[in-house]
Amino acid sequence: xxxxxxxxxxxxxxxxxxxxxxxxxxxxxxxxxxxxxxxxxxxxxxxxxxxxxxxxxxxxxxxxxxxxxxxxxxxxxxxxxxxxxxxxxxxxxxxxxxxxxxxxxxxxxxxxxxxxxxxxxxxxxxxxxxxxxxxxxxxxxxxxxxxxxxxxxxxxxxxxxxxxxxxxxxxxxxxxxxxxxxxxxxxxxxxxxxxxxxxxxxxxxxxxxxxxxxxxxxxxxxxxxxxxxxxxxxxxxxxxxxxxxxxxxxxxxxxxxxxxxxxxxxxxxxxxxxxxxxxxxxxxxxxxxxxxxxxxxxxxxxxxxxxxxxxxxxxxxxxxxxxxxxxxxxxxxxxxxxxxxxxxxxxx
Amino acid sequence: xxxxxxxxxxxxxxxxxxxxxxxxxxxxxxxxxxxxxxxxxxxxxxxxxxxxxxxxxxxxxxxxxxxxxxxxxxxxxxxxxxxxxxxxxxxxxxxxxxxxxxxxxxxxxxxxxxxxxxxxxxxxxxxxxxxxxxxxxxxxxxxxxxxxxxxxxxxxxxxxxxxxxxxxxxxxxxxxxxxxxxxxxxxxxxxxxxxxxxxxxxxxxxxxxxxxxxxxxxxxxxxxxxxxxxxxxxxxxxxxxxxxxxxxxxxxxxxxxxxxxxxxxxxxxxxxxxxxxxxxxxxxxxxxxxxxxxxxxxxxxxxxxxxxxxxxxxxxxxxxxxxxxxxxxxxxxxxxxxxxxxxxxxxx
DNA sequence: ATGAAAGCGCTAACAA
DNA sequence: TTGTTAGCGCTTTCAT
Numbered sequence: 182x183x184x185x186x187x188x189x190x191x192x193x194x195x196x197x198x199x200x201x202x203x204x205x206x207x208x209x210x211x212x213x214x215x216x217x218x219x220x221x222x223x224x225x226x227x228x229x230x231x232x233x234x235x236x237x238x239x240x241x242x243x244x245x246x247x248x249x250x251x252x253x254x255x256x257x258x259x260x261x262x263x264x265x266x267x268x269x270x271x272x273x274x275x276x277x278x279x280x281x282x283x284x285x286x287x288x289x290x291x292x293x294x295x296x297x298x299x300x301x302x303x304x305x306x307x308x309x310x311x312x313x314x315x316x317x318x319x320x321x322x323x324x325x326x327x328x329x330x331x332x333x334x335x336x337x338x339x340x341x342x343x344x345x346x347x348x349x350x351x352x353x354x355x356x357x358x359x360x361x362x363x364x365x366x367x368x369x370x371x372x373x374x375x376x377x378x379x380x381x382x383x384x385x386x387x388x389x390x391x392x393x394x395x396x397x398x399x400x401x402x403x404x405x406x407x408x409x410x411x412x413x414x415x416x417x418x419x420x421x422x423x424x425x426x427x428x429x430x431x432x433x434x435x436x437x438x439x440x441x442x443x444x445x446x447x448x449x450x451x452x453x454x455x456x457x458x459x460x461x462x463x464x465x466x467x468x469x470x471x472x473x474x475x476x477x478x479x480x481x482x483x484x485x486x487x488x489x490x491x492x493x494x495x496x497x498x499x500x501x502x503x504x505x506x507x508x509x510x511x512x513x514x515x516x517x518x519x520x521x522x523x524x525x526x527x528x529x
Numbered sequence: 530x531x532x533x534x535x536x537x538x539x540x541x542x543x544x545x546x547x548x549x550x551x552x553x554x555x556x557x558x559x560x561x562x563x564x565x566x567x568x569x570x571x572x573x574x575x576x577x578x579x580x581x582x583x584x585x586x587x588x589x590x591x592x593x594x595x596x597x598x599x600x601x602x603x604x605x606x607x608x609x610x611x612x613x614x615x616x617x618x619x620x621x622x623x624x625x626x627x628x629x630x631x632x633x634x635x636x637x638x639x640x641x642x643x644x645x646x647x648x649x650x651x652x653x654x655x656x657x658x659x660x661x662x663x664x665x666x667x668x669x670x671x672x673x674x675x676x677x678x679x680x681x682x683x684x685x686x687x688x689x690x691x692x693x694x695x696x697x698x699x700x701x702x703x704x705x706x707x708x709x710x711x712x713x714x715x716x717x718x719x720x721x722x723x724x725x726x727x728x729x730x731x732x733x734x735x736x737x738x739x740x741x742x743x744x745x746x747x748x749x750x751x752x753x754x755x756x757x758x759x760x761x762x763x764x765x766x767x768x769x770x771x772x773x774x775x776x777x778x779x780x781x782x783x784x785x786x787x788x789x790x791x792x793x794x795x796x797x798x799x800x801x802x803x804x805x806x807x808x809x810x811x812x813x814x815x816x817x818x819x820x821x822x823x824x825x826x827x828x829x830x831x832x833x834x835x836x837x838x839x840x841x842x843x844x845x846x847x848x849x850x851x852x853x854x855x856x857x858x859x860x861x862x863x864x865x866x867x868x869x870x871x872x873x874x875x876x877x
Numbered sequence: 878a879t880g881a882a883a884g885c886g887c888t889a890a891c892a893a
Numbered sequence: 894t895t896g897t898t899a900g901c902g903c904t905t906t907c908a909t
Contacts, residue, residue: 582902
């Protein structure tokens with residue numbers, strides 16, 4: 182037997198479907214006796230309103246879509262957790278998708294967005310930053326873009342200060358006097374990766390190092406996974422003059438680099454210093470603890486959900502209320518850079 | 530302007546809505562010229578079929594619901610990742626929810642399940658194991674239950690061999706000759722927690738230790754979070770005779786215990802041995818590396834998605850095809866238990 | 878190859 | 894307070 186509909190309940194309770202509907206939507210507008218009758222019938226039939234039908238009529242789903250570049254690792258885990266937390270508070274559910282790297286992301290976006298499955302969308306697709314402008318099909322759905330370069334301003338942008346974070350940590354490494362300093366950057370065409378590299382480059386150039394068009398052997402490329410960091414570090418270590426310090430564009434790669442260095446019998450930070458980016462949980466679990474750039478992941482997720490829901494709930498009239506938010510990053514000096522365990526830096 | 534409907538496209542293209550629909554559902558059944566016309570119109574209007582309406586008619590959504598007890602930590606992160614991976618392969622999307630501990634879970638389940646939002650459900654709600662029998666409202670929706678005691682057999686059950694894992698690792702600790710051995714178990718009423726404790730108890734009892742009704746000071750309780758493990762360890766360490774070894778019911782708590790022990794100036798494993806459960810990623814990142822029980826998380830997630838989709842796709846006639854699957858666990862001997870780094874155990 | 882029309886299950890005027 | 898009815902946007906016979 183197919184799942185019961187409002188019809189079935191109405192019949193069984195001997196009322197009209199409208200009444201049944203009311204029992205669920207404005208219980209007070211129906212006489213108690215009737216309500217009981219309906220509820221009993223519903224109970225007996227094991228009835229629950231079909232959300233699909235409801236959505237069709239109401240033109241909303243109370244679901245917010247979240248599209249991320251991936252799901253693995255602590256970064257996304259925490260991001261999802263924080264989004265879910267505030268979504269839940271506001272009665273929203275989460276529909277999760279990843280852009281799965283391959284396959285045209287925009288296609289995926291369309292599938293979800295245009296289609297009225299979700300009331301709004303949180304999007305983190307760093308590769309969109311590259312050439313896919315206009316990246317998003319014009320669609321009238323509230324959208325929050327995470328870590329994407331500003332578009333023509335019809336969305337809400339929330340960014341993390343990648344540039345400054347990378348700049349600062351590179352300076353810190355420079356202040357230690359390390360040379361050469363290598364960077365393991367993220368994938369090509371990834372906006373985060375590119376911004377972080379720019380910060381690195383700026384700090385280096387400021388010191389007259391690594392000038393434009395200069396030596397690129399100390400610039401390795403990974404894909405933000407631990408394994409890629411491991412591999413990149415291996416390549417770095419096979420250089421005629423291995424780097425004295427390495428800045429990895431995220432903690433996962435930094436940890437990969439950690440293992441590679443250790444496997445080569447190198448002591449960290451005595452023989453090679455390592456710094457990361459993100460400040461995920463493990464960063465403080467490994468030893469030596471990882472010096473990194475703190476990214477307010479939780480805040481990012483909560484803010485994204487908050488802003489999105491705000492827009493969703495605001496009367497549809499005042500269309501998109503674009504805004505740009507920049508979350509600041511900050512240095513987390515720990516041991517892997519060569520600072521003492523107590524956190525005292527050997528400033529230049 | 531509201532998002533365009535099939536109507537708008539039909540008008541613009543000068544055809545009937547049926548034709549437009551066909552263009553999307555059986556492209557071959559429409560003349561190429563017409564198809565182009567429609568596609569062009571759709572393009573111009575930026576049209577995309579509304580899934581809600583589609584779902585209403587088709588009675589399916591191609592979405593599978595996933596309900597977990599929480600989202601934080603690597604365990605869930607990896608579980609979600611693996612579920613998503615196979616779901617994606619089969620053209621399904623993920624709708625994620627957590628039972629958020631508080632609030633009647635069953636309520637949440639109902640909201641999603643009964644309501645035709647999802648074509649199937651993967652459920653991991655360990656607290657259901659306790660008294661909520663019948664835990665699930667009878668609903669004709671394919672459901673895969675993760676780590677839950679077998680019900681009256683109308684669902685697919687996938688379990689991880691918690692008992693054996695806990696039993697084995699406890700034996701291992703016993704083989705080291707440690708005494709006393711404490712356990713930091715999971716929360717009350719949590720099926721995983723309880724099964725793991727049983728395994729622990731069985732091994733202990735086998736050696737004549739910790740007999741039934743005996744000394745419970747060595748049995749602490751956490752809630753599977755790192756922090757709770759930390760706190761529990763602190764309590765353990767304040768005992769007149771602190772434990773010589775501690776088995777935490779999951780790695781997160783084990784790591785919390787790690788920090789607590791270290792903070793007390795204790796060397797691991799020389800002064801206190803620690804073992805965990807789950808074999809999450811960090812377990813091998815900390816030092817000393819954590820001896821633990823390997824749980825095939827990825828396999829669990831993939832299997833769950835696979836089985837679920839299998840049932841969803843099977844003709845609805847052959848109703849539920851209940852089955853019970855047990856995924857085996859295994860010891861991962863590393864350093865924190867006192868075995869040498871090379872993995873050679875000091876067997877009794 | 879295309880169109881007309883009947884639902885899918887529900888909500889929300891509008892009547893009564 | 895309750896019932897009637899017109900959609901919501903789409904798929905799918907059944908005609909043409």
